[in-house]
Amino acid sequence: DVYSPQYGIENPDILPSRLTSVNVSNVFYGIMFDAGSTGTRIHIYSFIQKGLEPPQVDSEIFESVKPGLSAYVDDPEQGAETVRELLDVAKQTIPSTHWHTTPVVLKATAGLRLLPEQKAQALLLEVQELFEDSPFLVPDECVSIMNGTYEGILAWITINFLTGHLYGANENTVGILDLGGASTQITFLPQAEGTLHAAPKDYISSFEMFNNFYKLYTHSYLGFGLKVARLAVLGALDAKDVDSRRFTSSCLPPSLKAEWKFSGINYKFGGIKEVPSGFQSCYTEIIKLIQKKLDQQDEIKRRTFYAFSYYYDRAVDAGIIDVEEGGVIRVKDFETKAIEVCKDFNKATKGSPFLCMDLTYITALLKEGFGFYDNTELQLAKKVNNIETSWALGAAFHLIQSLRSTA
Ligand SMILES: Nc1ccn([C@@H]2O[C@H](COP(=O)(O)OP(=O)(O)O)[C@@H](O)[C@H]2O)c(=O)n1
Ligand SMILES: [Ca+2]
Structure with a gap:
């Protein structure tokens, strides 16, 4: 795909009517839905554009609902209902004079990628009908399953835009690590020539955004998100007799017996009393799922990475970072905490019985999967300048750009 943004071109369908002079700054809006595997979210952005410069984000309104669309696999109408609730927020916050020029788009990620095609399409169709009945601008392909490459690239665009690395000085761009429920992404701009040759x-x-051109390393690993990884550790992925079995792991409190629902399926799970539980046996279990499954690039050990989504949430649950502040940590901080949590399951009341497993998985993913050093620093951030760290902003920029180039 090649997009050529054309700034300052008058386009009454998309841009606000005030864009008649390139000297006037213009306010316009965009609505991006993130249909993730664990929840659906709305991002309502207001943008300001001055003359020929790329648009700037003025503000974001963010709301979310759980569970995600994939949980409504057998009731698409009810699934669309959760989207309607969120769309009402957009009606309440965007001035009605701007509704017909504000694009609304929904992009689904790994939860829907993993559903049978027909079921996923039925869900998307319900949402599309909802959008078409709304007063907002409905572009072509307003509802879709995003491919994993875009998921990584667009999150990279968001973070580098928010941290001021996007236009011009490419040497200082930061990499991103996104850990979802069902998939995980790694994206960075290679500086070492060797990376471009060594990478699959x-x-x-290659990606163009607002007249800048980027050649990125990016990959989305389907099935390596935190929640699907839990199922893999438990041996419950694609298991046939889900209703009659209890799935076990040494990563869980030995006496635990519980139930857990994911993507509309109920799983019985628990610990193992007969074998030693704890970090070492858990790590050994998990490494089998990770070793040699992910591409490793030497360069990442020396680069700055922003990590968010479950990296952030579980670090908060484990007490590694403050929920509001986030902060800089090292890869080994996850391991240190995992060892502590797995040693005394009874203490880990806060972060669910899965905290030992999750922290051990994150440690293994970072070290054995991507090949980070113990000492590699990670920037954990939920928001930067009050805007969510998510692919959604990058997707909104991409949308604005493509609407303009096809207008
Ligand atoms: N705007 C957002 C969206 C998701 N997330 C986090 O992303 C994780 C869930 O990922 P997800 O439901 O998007 O799953 P995937 O479809 O990306 O695999 C949770 O830790 C959420 O808190 C976030 O921190 N901010
Ligand atoms: Ca996600």
């Missing part, structure tokens, strides 16, 4: 061909993607 389909891990290198």
Whole structure:
């Protein structure tokens, strides 16, 4: 795909009517839905654009509902209902004079990628009908399953835009690590020539945004999100007799017996009394799922990475970072905490019985999967300048750009 943004061109369908002079700054809006595997979210952005410069984000309104669309696999109408609730927020916050020029788009990620095609399409169709009945601008392909390459690239665009690295000085761009429920992404702009040669061909993607051109390393690993990883550790992925079995792991409190629902399926799970539980046996279990499954690039050990989504949430639950502040940590902080939590399951009341497993998985993913050093620093951030760290802003920029180039 090649997009050529054309600034300052008058386009009454998309831009606010005030864009008649390039000297006037213009306010316009965009609505991006993130249909993730664990929840659906709305991002309502207001943008300001001055003349020929790329648009700036003025503000974001963010709301979310749980569970995600994939949980409504057998009731698409009810699934669309959760989207309607969120769309009402947009009606309440965007001035009605701007509704017909404000694009609304929903992009689904790994939860829907994992559903049978027909079921996923039925859900998307319900949402599309909802959008078409709304007063907002409905672009072509307003509702879709996003491919994993875009998920990584667009999150990279968001974080580098928010941290001021996007236009011009490419040497200082930061990498991103996104850990969802069902998939995980790694994206960075290679500086070492060797990375471009060593990487698998389909891990290198060229992308243009606001007249800048980027050649990125990016990959989305489907099935390596935190929640699907839990099922893999438990041996419950694709298991046939889900109703009659209890799935066990040494990563869980030995006496635990509980139930857990994911993507509309109920799983019985628990610990193992017969074998030693704790970090070492848990790590050994998990490594089998990770070793040699992910591409490793030497360069990442020395680069700055922003990590968010479950990296952030579980670090908060484990007390590694403050829920509001986030902060800089090292890869080994996850391991240190995992060892502590797995040693005394009874103490870990806060972060659910899965905290030992999750922290151990994150440690293994970072070290054995991507090949980070113990000492590699990670920036944990939920928001930057009050805007969510998510692919959604990058997707909104991309949408604005493509609407303009096809207008
Ligand atoms: N705007 C957002 C969206 C998701 N998330 C986090 O992303 C994780 C869930 O990922 P997800 O439901 O998007 O799953 P995937 O479809 O990306 O695999 C949770 O830790 C959420 O808190 C977030 O921190 N901010
Ligand atoms: Ca996500």
